[in-house]
Amino acid sequence: MLKISVNKLDELFALIASKQTLYIPADREAGVAEYKKWEQGMKLSNALNTVRSAKDFFFPQTENLVDFKMEGKNIEVIDIRQESEDFVVFGVRACDARSFTILDKVFLVEPVDSYYKNRRDHGTVVTMACTRPAETCFCGVFGIDATEPEGDAVCYNDGENIFFKAHNEKGQKFIDSVSSLLEEGDTSKLDEVQAKTRDILKKLPLANLSTDSFGGDKLMENFNSDKWGELSESCIGCGTCTFVCPTCQCYDIRDFDTGHGIKRFRCWDSCMYSEFTRMAHGNNRNSQLERFRQRFMHKLVYFPSNNNGEFGCVGCGRCLSKCPVSMNIVKVMKALEVK
Numbered sequence: 001m002l003k004i005s006v007n008k009l010d011e012l013f014a015l016i017a018s019k020q021t022l023y024i025p026a027d028r029e030a031g032v033a034e035y036k037k038w039e040q041g042m043k044l045s046n047a048l049n050t051v052r053s054a055k056d057f058f059f060p061q062t063e064n065l066v067d068f069k070m071e072g073k074n075i076e077v078i079d080i081r082q083e084s085e086d087f088v089v090f091g092v093r094a095c096d097a098r099s100f101t102i103l104d105k106v107f108l109v110e111p112v113d114s115y116y117k118n119r120r121d122h123g124t125v126v127t128m129a130c131t132r133p134a135e136t137c138f139c140g141v142f143g144i145d146a147t148e149p150e151g152d153a154v155c156y157n158d159g160e161n162i163f164f165k166a167h168n169e170k171g172q173k174f175i176d177s178v179s180s181l182l183e184e185g186d187t188s189k190l191d192e193v194q195a196k197t198r199d200i201l202k203k204l205p206l207a208n209l210s211t212d213s214f215g216g217d218k219l220m221e222n223f224n225s226d227k228w229g230e231l232s233e234s235c236i237g238c239g240t241c242t243f244v245c246p247t248c249q250c251y252d253i254r255d256f257d258t259g260h261g262i263k264r265f266r267c268w269d270s271c272m273y274s275e276f277t278r279m280a281h282g283n284n285r286n287s288q289l290e291r292f293r294q295r296f297m298h299k300l301v302y303f304p305s306n307n308n309g310e311f312g313c314v315g316c317g318r319c320l321s322k323c324p325v326s327m328n329i330v331k332v333m334k335a336l337e338v339k
């Protein structure tokens with residue numbers, strides 16, 4: 001397999017960035033990583049994952065969809081869409097890589113979301129196999145192998161070298177574009193690292209979480225559960241869980257009056273917010289219980305019901321570490337589990 005020494009990562013990043021825009025997980029402060037546009041001297045973070053997921057690259061928090069120019073009674077629609085630049089997102093973890101598959105099932109089905117597709121077409125996802133999974137990780141519960149992430153191309157780090165493998169044409173093109181820095185390498189140490197990581201994954205505290213009580217065929221028993229009241233009681237509806245979640249995809253569209261026209265924006269929204277479902281007639285989810293239930297029913301029941309059993313959670317653990325009242329999908333799954 002082709003590899004590069006970890007000591008040559010700066011050279012690798014410089015070569016990638018000389019051809020297209022490169023984003024890597026970098027430290028914002030000690031142990032807190034976020035995706036940043038690579039610049040000379042920027043180092044790959046040692047943190048397991050970024051606080052915000054990689055979904056922003058394809059589904060940004062805010063985007064201008066269209067403009068309207070108004071002159072008297074005339075309204076001109078201005079299509080501001082432009083071809084996205086080519087870019088590489090490097091170091092995406094297995095959970096976030098799977099989240100793109102989930103988002104594709106939302107944005108790339110008819111009618112295709114051209115904004116999302118534009119970025120998907122131009123972005124190359126280079127994943128990084130995990131070697132130090134955290135106690136909050138449970139991707140394996142959803143059939144994700146953290147040591148073999150999806151993505152256009154994948155990297156494996158054995159501590160000394162980073163190895164590359166393509167999963168598709170786009171990934172191969174990426175590897176070809178940096179091949180001048182790569183050489184054939186011996187993967188025996190990598191095999192050991194992978195075996196050790198798989199051992200850790202099996203022993204993680206949430207490795208045995210069961211999905212048996214969920215899925216599209218468990219609709220009414222979950223919806224009518226008397227556990228939702230107690231589970232949602234502490235939720236303050238802050239929406240943090242939805243904003244850090246790689247698979248949450250709710251948005252709102254608002255018009256902004258510039259004084260001489262209208263700019264139409266799409267912004268992330270949250271089903272945890274009281275105004276999320278407000279319509280002309282009123283609101284059909286009036287209590288936090290209903291809003292809370294919606295979020296988890298969507299991930300564990302409605303999404304699999306519409307997508308051949310695929311759950312809408314990738315077990316990244318972000319909601320476990322970020323909810324201010326320590327409420328999360330794992331607590332919901334454990335509480336609703338039919339034993």
Ligand code: SF4
Binds near residue numbers: 236238241327328
């Ligand atoms: S579950 Fe936690 S993070 Fe999510 S809205 Fe409620 S309080 Fe906020």
Ligand code: SF4
Binds near residue numbers: 244
């Ligand atoms: S629900 Fe929580 S664990 Fe699941 S993908 Fe979203 S943030 Fe990650």
